[in-house]
Amino acid sequence: MKNILNVISRNQSIIYKIFLFVASTFLIIYFFPKGGQFKYNFQKGKPWQYENLYAPFSFTIKKDAETLNEEKQTVQNNIVPYFDYDTTVKEGVVEDFNRLLTETYVDSLYSTSQAKLKRAGIKIIDDLYRHGVTDQIFPYEDTKLVYLKNGNEISEITYNQIVKTDNVKKLVSLPSAKISEENRNELLLKAVIDIAIKPNIELNKKLTDAAVIAEIDAINPNRGIIEQGGRIVAKGEVVEGDKYQILESLKAEYESQVWTKSNYLWLLVGYALLIMLVLLMLFLFLKKYRKDIYENNTKVTFIVFNILLMVLITTIVVKLDAKYVYVVPLCILPLILKAFFDPRVGLFVHVLTVLLLGFIVPNSFEYMFLQIIAGIVTILTVSELYKRANLFISVGQITLIYVIGYFAFVLIHEGNINELEPETFGYFVLSGLATLFVHPLIYFFEKLFGLVSDVSLLELSDTNSKLLKELANKAPGTFHHSLNVANLAEAAAQEIGANSMLVRVGALYHDIGKMANPTYFTENQINGVNTHNELDPIESASIIVGHVINGIEIARKNKLPDRIIDFIRTHHGNSVVYYFYKTALDRDGNVDKEDFQYPGPLPFSKETAILMMADSVEAASKSLKEPTSTKIDNFVEKIIDGQMEQGQFLNSNITLKEIQLIKKVLKKKLNNIYHLRVEYPE
CATH class of the missing domain: 1.10.1760 (Arp2/3 complex 21 kDa subunit ARPC3)
Known part of the structure; x- marks a missing residue:
């Protein structure tokens, strides 16, 4: 059991990838729509590229979408709408009519008696409400058949039999009520009825929609049958019209029949194999490149x-x-x-x-x-x-x-x-x-x-950020050094096509560990007093080496991304603090080299390798006395060649050609910093 756990522990990364591979395959299969794949490809208006196709089984020809939409539209146009009839409205209308007529009738103005006008008006109201009154306008023809629902009773009438409130005055006719043709009487009656009239009919949308849905559901989606063995399309025949629709019908039927219980497992295996091939290509690409x-x-x-x-x-x-x-x-x-x-x-x-x-x-x-x-x-x-x-x-x-x-x-x-x-x-x-x-x-x-993108790198490159401001206040020399390194590294990265934004941000933060003991680093020693003169070389080396560990701790405390912390870890690789190592060696003759060595790891990308070169070159350039173009060229070559001899770039995917380009950029930049020109022979 212990051996099994050890094997799992040693191979947990590959086990996780296998799990991810299998789980992803099953998830994608689950997401996929359940259906088989038709084995022929065809396009409307293009010739059939295969041999003559015969029906492998009997199937129905589906109507195309356009035909079905036309039939649905026809159903909607021909459906008989339902109207609700409210019997209580008429009673209120009669009461309002009687009240209004009494209020407006004057004996001296009208020749017809009030009682006679009332009887005539009530008869007209009875005629108006025989089939109902509505104030809604519908796009129906006058002869359109409609259903009138009065309680539990439903009767059929034509749409023009329903009175529209806009037409009430036109429909009020005194002769039909056997009253004198006097214009004044007719106007009074029309005006009072027009005010009193109220709609008592409205469309029953629920019943009408239900009828539409029922009719649409009853539409037959098929328009014929192709018997097994019948020829569907010949080789070279153009796929259009009925041929296209028959092929679409066969495709739909084929895909629905293939995905059956008997074929279910085989279809899953087919999908799984194809999906696994795609995912396998992904994993192989990542592993190789x-x-x-x-x-x-x-x-x-x-x-x-x-x-x-x-x-x-x-x-x-x-x-x-x-x-x-x-x-x-x-x-x-x-x-x-x-x-x-x-x-x-x-x-x-x-x-x-x-x-x-x-x-x-x-x-x-x-x-x-x-x-x-x-x-x-x-x-x-x-x-x-x-x-x-x-x-x-x-x-x-x-x-x-x-x-x-x-x-x-x-x-x-x-x-x-x-x-x-x-x-x-x-x-x-x-x-x-x-x-x-x-x-x-x-x-x-x-x-x-927990990843970092170029957008976040841009935010981290802001020198007004809290951490970089703290570095500028506690270790101004280190901050200035970091800015110079950032400029050098960014230019070198652009030259070889590396991620210039990433290497710039890494350079800005690579020495934040020096904030713990800023005066032990020469760039921060303002008064020229070297505090290392009072320390043992091993102790001095420990402080210098410790800025890497301190930097990692500060970076984590400030939640810097791992991609930036990688620059802090690797910017010295496993090199030796040579000055103190040489001092101890000269004094004691026999010292442990590991006491003066950085913990590493070695740079493992082009960007971290560029930072190591730029950092070493910029720091060393401060020791140049009376720098000239030749001196700068020689010392850049010496420093970077020395790092190559130590094997600092073995884990970086950087080529010799790229290193030569980086040297060229660093030389040019340093010459610009020191305002030097190419020396001309005398």
Whole structure:
């Protein structure tokens, strides 16, 4: 049991990666829509590229979406609407009519008696409310049949039999009430009835909608049957019209039949193998070309998490409505990975993610082409993500690429622009706008996974930050030295294509450990008194070496990212504090070299190697007396060659050519610092 635990302990990193690999495979399979894959690819308006296709089984021909929409629209236009009839309204109208007529009637003005007018008015009201009155306007024809619901009774009438309140005055007719044709009497009656009348009919939306739904549900989605063995399409025949719809029907039926209980396990195995191949390519790429990422389980988890997130979001959108698939801002993925790692990792992971999504999106070739091209543009155009203008420009370029690509595919598929769907351009714009949320996402991922991006590096490079201000106050000489090293290292990093922002920030913080004992370092000794003169060489060396440990502790206390702490750890590698080692050796003759040696580790990246060179060269340049261009060139060569002989750069993926370029930059910068010119021969 103990041996098993030891094996697990020694191999916990690889065990975790295996677990992550398997878990990711199962999660992606779970996210995927459950259905088989049709084994033929075809496009509308293109020739059939395979042999003659015969129906492998009998299946129904599905109606196309346009036909179904037309039938649904016809149902909605022909449905008989339901109206509710309120019998209590009429009683109130009669009371109001009697009251208003009594208030307005004057014997001397009208020839017809009030009682006769009342009888005539009530008869007119009875006629108006025979089928009801409404104040709503509907787009129905006069002959349209409607249902009138009065309690539990339902009667059929035509729409023109319902009285509209706007037409009441026109419908009030004295002759129909057998009253004198005197205009004054008619006007009075019309005015009073118009005021008293109230609507008692309104549309019963619930019943009408239920009737519409029932009729739509009753629509037959099929329009015919293809018997087994019947020829569907011949080789070279253009796929259009009925042929296209029959193939779409076969595809839908095939995919639904393949995903059955008997085939369920085999389909899962097929999906699992393909997904595992994609994930295996990711792990192999990281192991071969990005070993530092591969060995960091947090970083590997972060990459896999982003892949799963994009697969999940795209799957949800496809299930809701596949036409919105381009709204998903897939280009956020390479942006985020480039911000935390480098462009090659971002592009490689983006391509693998697009390959996975090709299983679930419609028109997979078109989708994969557009997304891969957009990902490449993202990687090529976005530099220095921390500059907001760069992000806006890149988003505009990404959106433009989507639009151009979609336009080209429409021309290829349709041969004209008549089938162009303008709303698709809106989806591309929405995707571009969603890409702008990359900054909040980067901040969220930094907190969740403890990583650091270029955006955070920009914030850390601010010399007005609390920690750098403290360094400037406690150890002003060290602060000035750090600024000079930062400038040298940044220029060298730009020359060889390393991360210049990262190395600059690392240089600014690499000596913060000197704040613990600032006067023991020559750059902070203002009065020229060297405090080491009173100490034993071993004790002095311990103080000098200790600034690395102190720096790590201060950095952790101030919550600096691990990528910055790496510069503090490695900027001296495992080199020896040679001055005190030589002093002790001359005095005692036999000393332990480890007492004067930095704890390491060695620089393990181009950036940490650059900092070691720049730090050593800048510090040593202060000891030059009457510096000349030749002296500077020679001492830069001597220092860096000495570091190479000590094997300080063995763990760094830096080449001899890059080291030569770094030497050249450092020489040029130091010459500028000391305002030197090239010496001309006499």
